[in-house]
Amino acid sequence: MLATFYYIKRGDYAETLRLAEIMLKDKEDLVQKAVGWMLREVGKRDVTALRAFLDRNAPRMPRTALRYAIERFSPALRKRYMAVRPD
Numbered sequence: 355m356l357a358t359f360y361y362i363k364r365g366d367y368a369e370t371l372r373l374a375e376i377m378l379k380d381k382e383d384l385v386q387k388a389v390g391w392m393l394r395e396v397g398k399r400d401v402t403a404l405r406a407f408l409d410r411n412a413p414r415m416p417r418t419a420l421r422y423a424i425e426r427f428s429p430a431l432r433k434r435y436m437a438v439r440p441d
Contacts, residue, residue, distance in 0.1 A: 355388040359395060367396045367403050374407070378415055390422020397426060413438045 355377060358370040374389050397404030404423065412420060412435050420439065424432045 355385070355392050358392055362392065362395050362399065365399065367400060370396055371403070371407050374419075375411060378411060378419065383418055386416045386418035387422055390419040390425075393419070393423035394425055397423065408435055413440060415439070 355370075355373055358373060361367070361369050370392050374393055377385055377389050380386065380389075393404060393407065396407075408415075408420075408423065415423075417439065420435060424435050427435070
């Protein structure tokens with residue numbers, strides 16, 4: 355997941371988003387931290403791409419990945435995304 359940072363810095367988010375979707379099934383907390391971190395990096399450069407990913411995947415995202423991904427959002431927007439989780 356971290357290797358996709360190379361592409362993120364160059365404005366190419368496709369591989370990050372593809373891998374993130376696959377890795378959402380991983381149970382390891384450190385993997386979820388990496389997924390959320392790279393999603394947050396995408397959002398720093400293209401918030402529309404991140405929000406589109408979250409709109410599709412937030413309900414099934416592990417809490418750790420979601421929290422890392424939405425860290426830079428406004429409190430209201432963070433609350434909205436956390437509310438869609440079926441905890």
